[in-house]
Amino acid sequence: MNQNNAGFMSSIPLVTRNILIINALMYFATVMLKNTINLNDYLSLHYVTSHLFMPHQIITYMFMHGSLGHIFFNMFAVYMFGRVLETVWGPKKFLVYYLITGIGAAVLQLIVTYFRVKGIEAVLSPDIVSQIKDGVTSIMAMPSDHEAMISLYGLINGPMLGASGAVFGILVAFGMLFPNAELMLLFPPIPIKAKWFVIGYGALELILGVVDSPMDNVAHFAHLGGLITGFFILLYWRKKGFFTNGNIFR
Template sequence: MPKLSAGTRALLILNGLFFVVTYWVPNMRNRMVDWFALFFPMNDHFQMWQFISSLFMHGSVTHLFFNMFALFSFGMILEALWGTRKFIAFYFIVGIGAGLIYIGVNYFEFKGVYKELLELGFRPVEIQALLDTGYINPKIGSQIADGKLQEFYSHYNGPVLGASGAIYGILVAFGMMFPNAKLAFLFIPVPVAAKYIIPALLVFDLFSGVTGFSLFGGNIGHFAHIGGAIIGFLLMLYWKPNAKIGSSFISTSE
């Protein structure tokens, strides 16, 4: 097994520590989520630091394992090529960018429903009561689909956890540098080249984000995945705008 590089090791340790404190220290779960998960900007729990801290919060052992396995598998390779400082900068830039894009998409959808409720004659205080309590006033529920109202409530109250946006940025960077590398995923029986499987993952995320259908259940931030991939792609182009995609084009210096 290759020796863990400094940046990847630090990220793995921090993610592990956050998980242990959140789920194993008595009475800390709700506090950790309130402090460090990423909340909707209009929610009272929102803080600017959550764009960073949410990258270290995970919702389950499975969630943590798959993100950290991907970080270990691909992050060490990128860190070896770029150096620790550049790799860490990339990780946080794509992670923060993923959060911003995810919040932006949610805000657009949220404002659309909010405007629709106002146009139907509901007062802001009635709308806020729905957001605060989750109780759907029959007068509101009779005019707007229940699923839309539940999503409206979820956008406002649902915290965002996980490093998946940063991981998708890492996957895109890896795919751009090593497009012909064969990757094996649990749900695909044979290895497939990165240039095929990574775009396929993004298409699936886009489809799931738009339709709400997901093979892996609900509460998945598909637009955070897409956001991390977009920021990762743009950052790779910015770092080496004249490079030919498909070559190892990032400097190895820190």
């Protein structure tokens, strides 16, 4: 690492810097080891009845990413907004907030998945459901209830990964602390106040989550979970007087 890069990295607050580094290391480890071990099986979040589910995944999933674009946009948001929050709050409070919003995102997505799974299980035989939970793929060749089996298999055995839930927690915090800060959208390139950006983005995620397009593999309710968790954390902190000199809700 040359002196300029070292200087740039050292200018990023401690927790934000380490979040960026850990996510980058985990992504490249996943890519480099893909022919030896599938780290997503162990570290990405699986539904609780999946044979691949492990409790630690509710934390480790937020450090895993599925593509270069996935990790780039998430880490760009962490860098742009996370460093501001860490500077205002300090490293300990920011780390706690980041992890709790990530966990809250996972919990809401798991709850939504539970109801979707139960709805599909109601139309399938217990034997088929049991095989799907065990990861058996051969039953997919059966002509009857083919779409239902594919949907259930994806819900139970498809992993959830990415820092997006925690990123939405960061976004809502930035929008509440600095509601009138102007952000520049990428598409279209127009300015927008932070509060309207957060509200609009949250509404879009709700719509996309409810629509639940079969072509959409984004965990929209995880995004909402991070946003909602962050919102209530900030309400609690405001009640405790943590923002007496801040711009929350102004």
